[in-house]
Amino acid sequence: MTEAVTIEARNAVKAFGQGDHVVRALDDVSIQIRKGEFFTLLGPSGCGKTTLLRLIAGFEMPTSGSILLDGADITELPPNKRPVNTVFQSYALFPHLTVAENVGFGLTMLGRPKAEVQKRVAEMLALVKLEQMAGRKTSQLSGGQQQRVALARALAPQPKVLLLDEPLSALDLKLRKEMQVELKRLQTETGITFIFVTHDQEEALTMSDRIGVMSAGKLQQVGSPKDIYTRPVNRFVASFIGETNFLPATVVPGGVKLATGDVIEVATTRPGAVTLTVRPEQVRLVPAGEPGAIAATVKFLVYFGTDTHCHLELADETEVVARLQSPANGDAGIEPGQAVGLRLAPGAAQVLED
């Protein structure tokens, strides 16, 4: 299945500073974002995700490399000439204009007739459910409403790509959940390609068609939320998205051998010393001494409500966390100091690149 590519970055590099103090905010990033997809750039602050967004918007010029829109090179195009709109983290609503004037700003600048602008503004305000607020000043709106105005304003000119720079970070948890659903709905209804920047892995997993995980100016992995979560390629991706266990191991025929001597069946093409990763919910506890189980000792338990985290120690002092669903009475039925056996769910263990 090959889908049309809307936005493409080719070997994009963005360096700041001079001489010995050059910082590569973006270090040779190439990426293809497909038409109509909800694509998330995920990473910690300073990983380069916002820089990549600003290159696509045209607010910054790449030091080298190029940005393509529908196959045409737009690297040199200023932001006002790109059919790309942005929802800013601070919303950046114009305080001297009304809600309707804010939403109509882009179309007015494009020189569209007044009647068309008014019609489109009304449609957009209906889409974000703010019809009643058209004549208000933006300062009279709540944070969630301002967020919606920012969305309507960016969507009104029907851009080919909508860029969202951590738009939900200023909202409280409840509103954030609502807006996540809202964003997903808007994306489906408009069919516009969304590029969403966030440092919140849960937000990325729940909303995206595909995720690009970034760290230190480089793209670490691109894939569906399931791919990223279940088959992380390296230690950074595995630990940044969700919680995980790392086990040092050595490749042997048919799998890898842990430091404890236990052999885990896993496919890998790499030789020598590797790191094995397994999610806590894929670790099962069995009675001690069960054949084929890895021997472990319970260190302590942390109760999280829906589940309980069981911190275990292997014979070589490697720590492993198992996430167990909490039973009805909340009592996991195991005690610190107890000897238990560990089993990894089939196919759950992954060998990391580094």
Added chain:
Amino acid sequence: MAERAFHVARLPGFATTAIIVFVALYLPIFTLVAYSFNASTSLAIWGGFSLDWYAKAWDNQQVKDATIRSLIIASFAAAISTTVATMAALGTTRRRAFKGQTLIYVAINQPLMVPEIVTAVALMIVFGLIKVWLTSIGMGGLTTGLGYLILAHSAFCIPFAYLPIRARLEGMDLTLETAAADLYASPWQTFRRVTLPLLAPGMIAGAMLAFVISLDDVVITEFVKSGGQDTLPTYMLGQMRRQLTPEINAVSTMLLGLTVVLLTAFFLLTRKKT
């Protein structure tokens, strides 16, 4: 209230000091205003209430000419200095910090720091040289006129216009301009539709301050003006050499009234909207 935190208003003698300061500041002004309604010809002896001095001042052609001259100069000076100050403020805030920035601030604010009398003498000398040169090339007709006064006033009004404009610019969210560009506004449209409307209160405040400063100036005007170019303040100064009557109180009161109106407008425009 568990603890009584330090508060300057609770220091002994605070109220007394405050009252003395207010009396010292406002008593002369109230006296001036009160004696503008004095019926007698003396500045110091009360002779009953009268509006005569206002009528006299109103009928005095010299006062009228000086007032009109003052208003013309102040209007031009305010317009010119605000335009220059806006450009200077945009140039000094809409970019990353650069080497020599402090030097530029100092240069712009020079009239606030250099003693006014020095500027006055310097202007007199430079304008004198220009006038000599103009006469030598047969353009002696340009040696008089309000142009020199307007130029001088514009120059020393710049820092007064610059400060509120710069404060307004520094408080402005730069993302707004980025957002405008993102929404297809050209650089000029961005300036016209976003920067300028947001800057307007600062510019109006700056213009008003400049206007008041120009209206009030004596020293530089006295040195730069040609004969028969009295502004209201220099006219009043000139009157001191003759007999002083409460007419001067009446003129002062009117000038004070105009200043108060302008400064109130300045305050209303610059205060933070809640």
